[in-house]
Amino acid sequence: MTATHVPGLPVIEDGQLISTNPATGAEAGRVPVADEKAVNAAVERAREAAAWWQGLGFDGRKTRMLRWRSLIVQRIEELAALTHSETGKPLTDGLIEATAAVEHLDWAARNAKRVLGPRRVRTRLLVAEHSGHLEYQPFGVVGVIGPWNYPIVTPVGPISGALAAGNAIVFKPSEYTPVVGQWLADTFAEVVPEHPVLQVVHGFGDVGGALCRSGVGKVAFTGSTATAKKVMAACAENLVPVVLEAGGKDALIVDDDADVNLAAEAAVWGAMTNAGQTCIGIERVYAVEPVYDRFVEAVVAKAGKLRTGEEIGPITMPKQLDIIRDHIEDALAKGGRAVLGGADAVRAPYVAPTVLVDVPADSSEIREETFGPTLTITRVRDADEAVEKANDTAYGLGGSVFGKRNAIRIARRLRSGMVAVNGTLTFVGMGNLPFGGVGESGFGRIHGADGLREFARAKAITVRRGPSLLPAMTFERTPAQVKQIVKALRLLYGRKP
Ligand code: NAD
Numbered sequence: 001m002t003a004t005h006v007p008g009l010p011v012i013e014d015g016q017l018i019s020t021n022p023a024t025g026a027e028a029g030r031v032p033v034a035d036e037k038a039v040n041a042a043v044e045r046a047r048e049a050a051a052w053w054q055g056l057g058f059d060g061r062k063t064r065m066l067r068w069r070s071l072i073v074q075r076i077e078e079l080a081a082l083t084h085s086e087t088g089k090p091l092t093d094g095l096i097e098a099t100a101a102v103e104h105l106d107w108a109a110r111n112a113k114r115v116l117g118p119r120r121v122r123t124r125l126l127v128a129e130h131s132g133h134l135e136y137q138p139f140g141v142v143g144v145i146g147p148w149n150y151p152i153v154t155p156v157g158p159i160s161g162a163l164a165a166g167n168a169i170v171f172k173p174s175e176y177t178p179v180v181g182q183w184l185a186d187t188f189a190e191v192v193p194e195h196p197v198l199q200v201v202h203g204f205g206d207v208g209g210a211l212c213r214s215g216v217g218k219v220a221f222t223g224s225t226a227t228a229k230k231v232m233a234a235c236a237e238n239l240v241p242v243v244l245e246a247g248g249k250d251a252l253i254v255d256d257d258a259d260v261n262l263a264a265e266a267a268v269w270g271a272m273t274n275a276g277q278t279c280i281g282i283e284r285v286y287a288v289e290p291v292y293d294r295f296v297e298a299v300v301a302k303a304g305k306l307r308t309g310e311e312i313g314p315i316t317m318p319k320q321l322d323i324i325r326d327h328i329e330d331a332l333a334k335g336g337r338a339v340l341g342g343a344d345a346v347r348a349p350y351v352a353p354t355v356l357v358d359v360p361a362d363s364s365e366i367r368e369e370t371f372g373p374t375l376t377i378t379r380v381r382d383a384d385e386a387v388e389k390a391n392d393t394a395y396g397l398g399g400s401v402f403g404k405r406n407a408i409r410i411a412r413r414l415r416s417g418m419v420a421v422n423g424t425l426t427f428v429g430m431g432n433l434p435f436g437g438v439g440e441s442g443f444g445r446i447h448g449a450d451g452l453r454e455f456a457r458a459k460a461i462t463v464r465r466g467p468s469l470l471p472a473m474t475f476e477r478t479p480a481q482v483k484q485i486v487k488a489l490r491l492l493y494g495r496k497p
Contacts, residue, residue: 008088008318008349010175010204017178017202019086022349023314028085029179034201039210042170042199046141049195050168054138058113058164065109065163067191069102076102079183083151086177088314088349089274094152100429101156104447107431112164115449116456125488126472131463136456138166139217139241145208145231147223148176148316149277149371153428155184157435157446158220158243158455159198165455167218169198172211174223176316178202209234216240218455222279224369225395225440243444243454245436247369248279248397251390252424253410254287254295255383255403262422263291263402264298267375270400270424272306272353275313276373277320280398280418280425283370285377286386292379296357299377300340303353312373314349321348324372331356331365331376341374361392369395383410391415396438400424417441 005011008022016030034042053061072079080094089097116136123131142162146155151173159169173181178200185200192198201207205227212219212234221231222245235242252270254263270282287295306312315321325346332343341354354374359365365376380386383406390399391414398418401410411419417437418427427433434450436442445451470485471477 006318008176008314008316010178012203017175019176019178021085022088022316022318023309026085028082029182031178031182031202033203034207034210035203036206036210039170039201039207039214042196042201043141043143043211043214043216045196046168046170046199049197050138050140050166052195053163053168053197054166058117061164061166062109062112064192065105065160068188069105069109071187071191072098072102072105075187079152079180082180082183083177086179087148087151087316089316090311090313093274093313097150097152101153103429103431104153104157105160107448108160108164108452111432111449112452115452116165125485125492127462128470129464129466129468131465133461133463135459135461136165136453137459138162138456140167141216142167142169142455143211143214143216143219144169144171145211145219145221145223146171146173146177146181147279148174149274149279151177151180152184154222154245155181157451158222158245159184161446161451162218162220162455163197165452167455168196170211170214170216171198171200172208173200173202175202175204205230212240213237218242220444220446220454221245221442225442228442243436243446244442245279245444245446246397246440246442247395248281248437248441249283249367249369249393249395250280250398250400250416251284251286251393251414252282252400253383253386253390253402253414254285254291255386255401255406255410256288256290257404258291258402259422260291260294260402261298264295264302266400266402266422266424267295267299268302268306268353271375272303272312272373273425275315275351277316277371278425280428281371282375282400282424284366284390285375286380286389287377288380288382288386292377296339296355296377299375300355303340303355303375306353306373308347308350308352312350312353315351315372318349320371321346321351324351324370324374327363327365327368327370327372328354328356328374331359331363334360334363336360336363336365336376345374361389367393386410387413394440397441398425398427398437415439417445 007025336359
């Protein structure tokens with residue numbers, strides 16, 4: 001590392017992007033930076049690779065993707081160590097993150113044929129002499145743009161779905177975690193050496209912008225809501241479809257029949273894991289009156305035991321420290337109280353666990369993504385008020401409910417893409433469930449069957465099976481035949497259900 005490096009801040013020197021450990025400032029690695037020309041060249045190469053990859057068919061792709069999966073598992077410690085050196089997150093967190101990524105990769109590889117394979121559909125009245133066929137065809141080249149907070153699992157989700165569907169990938173990792181991104185592409189190339197099916201291009205936002213304009217068939221973006229809007233605008237220039245996985249302000253509801261201790265444990269983990277830098281992290285809790293005091297006490301006891309610098313790693317992006325401090329100060333200035341941590345919790349590059357109560361609904365801690373190990377707990381009358389307050393946000397990514405009798409009903413009423421009942425963040429561990437948000441959290445889905453369909457175009461084909469008995473869609477039809485068709489229509493659909 002040269003003296004000019006600020007810990008955690010990526011820099012470009014002599015055409016190389018250098019990432020550093022946010023806690024120590026030690027250089028994590030360096031990779032070549034791409035420009036618009038390099039991005040376009042990568043997409044060109046990917047086009048040829050895509051044709052070859054698609055030609056392998058579902059079974060050929062599955063075998064290769066499973067080989068990649070096994071290689072990742074064999075070298076999982078190495079991947080976790082790289083993730084630690086670029087983000088500062090504890091090694092154990094890196095291992096668990098990689099485990100989730102492996103689950104998604106495995107599921108997509110094994111299930112693509114069933115979900116996306118060609119199928120026949122039943123014929124219908126107007127075209128009785130034709131058979132119907134449905135196929136899911138890949139886009140060709142998919143651009144994947146990733147964030148730094150979960151540099152393994154966030155890109156591997158869309159990459160797995162897109163690869164399994166038959167696409168080649170050009171991946172732009174976050175400038176904070178380029179080495180992890182490079183590792184993913186390099187290990188893939190070890191098991192698929194024939195063609196550049198998964199390439200990586202490095203750089204800042206301009207490189208992501210170039211990828212949006214490079215002629216890719218689809219862009220899968222994961223990152224902040226502000227950038228998601230820029231990505232969508234850039235893709236709109238050429239009507240390139242997008243899937244946007246953006247920010248969140250997830251809520252956890254504690255109902256009166258909840259296991260309070262379990263709820264507190266999950267709230268602390270959901271809020272503080274990865275030092276709170278989790279898109280689906282719990283940032284707000286709404287606890288009903290009868291359990292509120294016990295819940296706050298349990299959260300403070302558990303969060304108070306976490307060691308900053310151990311379980312709570314550094315804040316990866318130095319500029320986020322100011323946002324976290326501003327949110328805490330705003331909450332306290334508006335009448336909130338810190339029952340743990342508080343205004344002096346921010347000690348760069350760390351933030352000590354902070355639990356705030358009585359925070360007004362108009363403060364930034366309640367309204368904006370804080371992305372630090374802070375949690376607000378709000379007392380509510382009942383579950384109805386909890387749902388109303390939880391949904392009073394522009395975001396809608398995940399969420400959590402603790403309770404027994406009504407927990408599932410409450411979960412359904414939360415305006416979000418995912419909800420964990422009596423757990424937090426658990427849905428990300430299931431490769432067979434879709435993942436994605438509503439509102440300012442984005443749209444489209446990764447993971448699961450929906451996440452596979454996101455990376456393919458539905459293609460409809462009809463095939464004539466024989467002569468037309470009741471021709472409808474031709475100038476050759478006679479009035480008598482049309483009468484017959486209407487008669488058949490009445491028989492089929494005319495009766496009251
Ligand atoms: P970010 O928006 O700053 O950057 C994300 C990526 O976009 C980076 O690779 C960046 O270089 C690139 N980029 C920046 N400007 C661009 C532009 N104009 N055009 C194209 N690409 C551009 O986000 P971040 O700080 O890396 O990640 C944190 C954010 O991501 C948080 O808001 C978090 O909630 C969100 N996130 C969401 C999910 C999800 O699945 N919904 C998952 C993880 C993180």
